[in-house]
Amino acid sequence: ADRDKITADDNVQILLGTFHDHRQAYVFAVNPLGVQMDGTIVEQGQVLTGAWTPTLSGRVAPDLSQDFVFTSKGRLTEYGYEVEVKIPLKSLKYQSGDVQSWDLNVVREVQHSGHEDSWVPAKRANTSFLSQSGTLEGLTGLSRGLVLDVNPSVTQKVTGARAANGWNYDRGSPQVGGRVQWGITNTLTLNAAVKPDFAEVESDAGQFVIDPRQALFFPEKRPFFLEGLDAFNTPHTLIYTRRIVQPDAALKLTGKVAGTSLGLLSAADDRSLSPSGLDRAFYNIVRAQRDLGGQSRIGMAYTDRVLGNDYNRVADVDGRIVFGDVYSASFQGAKSFDRSSGVTLNAPLWEGIFARNGKQFGLRYLFNGIGDDFRARSGFISRPGVVRADVDHRATWFGERGALLETLTGDFVLDDQWQYSHFMRHGDAQDKKVHWSANAGLRGGWNVGAGFYLETFGFDQTLYANYQILTPTGTTIPFTGRPRITNHDYVFTLSTPQWKKFNGSLLYVGGQDENFFEWAQADIDLIQLAMSFRPSDRARVDGTFDYQDYWRRSDGSLVGRNMIPRVKFEYQITRAIFMRLVGEYDLSEHDDLRDETRTNYPLIIDGQPANAVRSRSLHGDYLFSYQPTPGTVLFLGYGSRADGDPDPTQRFN
Template identity: 45%
Template sequence: MLPAIALALALGQDSTPGFSGRARQIHVQVPRSDASVVVDGKLDESVWATAARLTGFSQYQPVDGRPADDATDVLVWYGADAIYFGVRAREAHGDVVRATHANRDNISSEDNVQILLDTYNDHRLAFLFGVNPLGVQQDGTRSDQFGGGAGGRSATGGGSQSLNPLEGNVDLNPDYVFESRGRLVEGGYEVEIRIPFKSLHYQDRSVQTWGINILRRVQHSGFQDSWTPAVRASASFLGQSGTLEGMHDLRRGLVLEVTPTATGRLDGAPAPAGGWDYQSGGELGADLRWGVRQNLTVNGTWNPDFSQVEADVGQVVLNERFALFYPEKRPFFLDGLELFDTPNQLIYTRNIVAPRGGAKLAGKLGRTNLGAMLVADDSAHSWGGRHTPVFGIARARTDFGGNSTLGGVLTTREDGPDHSRLAGADVRFYHSRLYYVELQAVESWTDSAGRSRSGPLLAATWDRTGRQWGFHYSVQGIGHGFDAASGFVNRTGIINASTHNRLSFYGAPGALLQTTSTFFSLSRIWDYSSPGEGTIEGSEGVNPSATLRGGWKLGGNLSHSFFGFDPTAYEGYSVEVPGPTGIDTVAFTVPPPERNLWGWSLNATTPTWRSITATATLSGAQTPIFREGSPGRSWRADASVDLRPSPALRATLQLSRLTVNRRTDGSQASSETIPRLKLEYQVNRALFLRVVGQYTAQTRAPLRDRFGNPILVDGVKDPGRVQNQLRMDWLFSYRPVPGTLVYLGYGSTMEEPRRFKFQELARTTDGFFGKVSYVFRM
């Protein structure tokens, strides 16, 4: 009982008046102190009694504009070299706080508090510093605008079901150095946080004004609370932030980080004469980070180790026509990568496969964000296989108005005599609080393999983010010759127009139905060279979703679509047909478009309970089988379960299953099943052990046309494909601070002839690896 009394007294006895968000007291003069504190989560030093107190939180999700159910106070003050925050979070519903000793950034299923610092006060981008009740850290950036190569996010919007303005573009890949400790107390929790100015970029002026907002996630109820009374009826979340004012004489000191790295590998494969051979290798490398000024940073890298310590999560790829997106995870690219974001992802750094060295400059001068990088890739990834590809990328974006931006981009890939270059401009203009308009014009020029081509990308978007009614209308034209060699544009030669409209309704406090939204969508695609000949693809859909009391989420989709077949995809195809004297080979006839195709899906997500969270999606559709040019029917199931049996142990189970059958005779054209298990044991905040197992079972029948005749590709009968592969990855990880780490791991790939039998598994590759790096901060 005494801890509860102490917490209540602490909440009521701060000598500094509170700044209530609900009362619109959101402009805060931050006290300065030369006091020193021990970051232990206790908030018992006298300086906390003089800190500014941010209070009066409001509910933001699932329903905005209501007082928060649970009281939250956030204390803030600053010294010469750091800013300090103290969180006092009340929980009036009993022992329901969710908190474990999770790995860094892995606290989304726990109660947590996020501090958003818009250090340029430009309402475009904020540093995100998150903590769970035990002080486990989460960090990154949040933006209202573009999503880019780092996080793979899309720009926010008010009317598209694939875009969520309530979450913003959150990228948790960057890691910043800050201190945090927390503890559970009776009636809530407390967290103490110190963020050094060395970890931040901010304005080049003596007196600082920063944007700020605080978000609190309460898992037992599914609510998210906001310090400022942010509302859904706004095209910008960061534009609704408060401010921290009057901070002066901040001492950042010399910001210089040198990180030498040593790696070693032992790669195994079957020997030609039988048995097993291992090839060893080791490399040295180094990274440099220099904060030239508080608003400008230079990065350099030599022979960086970009090895993945965990394979990308498997994606179902059968019956896909276009490349799939995988997010960036490599540290050199992640630092400041948000400054390289563009509409339509013209910059995608995973196209730089195995860099040998590079340099990067990123920062903000006045109202203009600047980013430039020059990186040399390994010659193994040259188009001709003989040269060193060099990527040059430059991005500038200047602010005007309240939230609007005007930007330009230049990229080039120089590969011996070959090259691919791109130049473009974009503008995003916010108006009338709820709306923005975005325009983009780009041109590319490519010379490769003795062939020259060029083409434009033109795009326009109009978006409304209203509380009950929103929309997202867009049109995009991409020429056949357009090539973004440094970006991710996986389909060209089309004009794509789409409309998305949203209607939302909100329940009364405590009602079973908290909020419901329905999206109405329509899209049409034309060939870029001949739009007058009619559409080649299109769809209409209705997507209802609902959030229930306690955090349950339900959704569904009903769609109607049609698809045409691209004749260039069937070049080299022929068909075997019965003839009067035997088997004849005839040309493949591209079939007419598949029309009147219906599809549906259902999905559900549980609340975040103390020990388990689960989500599942089931869908079915009439679909073309694109490789065959024939009609098909698909069934797909996706499920994920997160288990937290103890504060230190986590398990994530995922399953994806896709089956495509031919509608002509019901035979199976393809199937793919990918189960995945990840186990993590967090020994302490710096040390954890992980094992990941992923099984990929793929079966694709030999190609047949819609009449059942075998298809030949370049004169060879297609044999089909069967793959049953198990990948195991083991990792020991020690990361006391970002940049300093020890990785030790082992990975192996095994295959078997019959799926999921586990009796005839045979190794195809394996390998041991180690990595050690230490960051010297000056």
């Protein structure tokens, strides 16, 4: 298996908390053959949202985006297997004291049962897994020595289009750049980059737009920004490094000093990315978090983006208080200051969360708001101008040891959302949701879930402000949708155990849901299928298939359809040499749009008829990787995208 791809194997994980703060830990894992997986765990009171059926409370999953230098080996024995791990101090950040104590736990993932064993007994009924670690005491004479990594790069970009004879390519000029990482002290690391290369990064998987009022989120994948990324985490993602698209230069300082985690980031983006092509966007970002007591914390963040005469600044204070082992209260307050094209806007963001993370009973009460004019141009705000109140209760029943039904978790959610200005005038909620769902964990690692969603959505005048109706006489009248649409959805989920050769998962959602194309009810199908096939110890094939369609309830005609199949093939030639191929096909189409709920007349959007649209695209990526250690790498990559003719019988361009 490739590095970090051993989750389908039985494996042993070493959790090492070098700051002895019970909040963060390095993760070093190996499978029975010594293949490595590594990353970090940072517990900041993360709340799992977006799941279609409930999940058990448990430890925070490790972030595997970072790679560290360490050696490992493993061997099978007549009674099981043995692993040996050697971790150099150069790979770690740790305290500066002469005598130190570190947090330590060892976890074994048992694939045939889907269970975990830990060296130190741990309770689910706790807000923190790391706080239940053991202690490695009496460490003295620790020294990292010189920690310096240099990664030069050369990239060549070729663009072209079909010409009368073959293709017309513009090859441009090669770009030379690189990254440098320097361990200033045991606790602080400085990263610098000049025209960094991100060619080894896998392309983003396609996503569906389920609610057009919300922006899609794509996670960071670029190595320069991934290192120490946890230092910049904030509630509501006020720091989103993908806003820095193609930096000409960037500087980052991360670490922890005297119980305070620090993150400083400055970057200058490429001029060609600005609207004028002449101005350069400058980013300056500060994030600090201070430990309080056993598991509590308080933090602040400040972001500054300047582009010509425009600016965007956001100031934030947030914190989390933990008490009684299973209870926590979190808060956040922020304000944005934005000037764009001579227009100045200021607006607040606020949030409060109370949670209980018990073994058999858990709850979460959430209340937050984002002002209409809140702008975070260095962050990611999915949808501004809303207020949300959410009540979530979870109960879990545990079966007898050896029983077929190991766990049964039920969840009940009330979720209301207002337009911000309407809430301030004591108006009614725009969207109202009631969700019932359950999930069963079966012996051997199977999971089966089901849910029923009852939802009602209010008409959003802002979303349809540019819509009009074309009458038979050729005149236009305003588009005024029905005040409210009521929906009901049925949810089914299934996931298999992590077998040696195969594992998979399925999500199906059916029923009646909102047709945002025409603001009407529609019969829907949503399918998300994921499979992983491992034909040998060296080869791995991952496939996903996402499908979504909307059918008019008036006559059964198709309103819209989206389909994204994606396949990734990985082959581990040797432990240090790795090859990856990725292919993805995207299809999106919708019918001629009409006023479905009233007149059935055609719709006009932005002054143009909303005629049928069909688009296709094909993506391909190839990567060859030679990585004897995480600090020594050679990447050779190639990426291509072709846009297809709407006619499925025609070729791609």
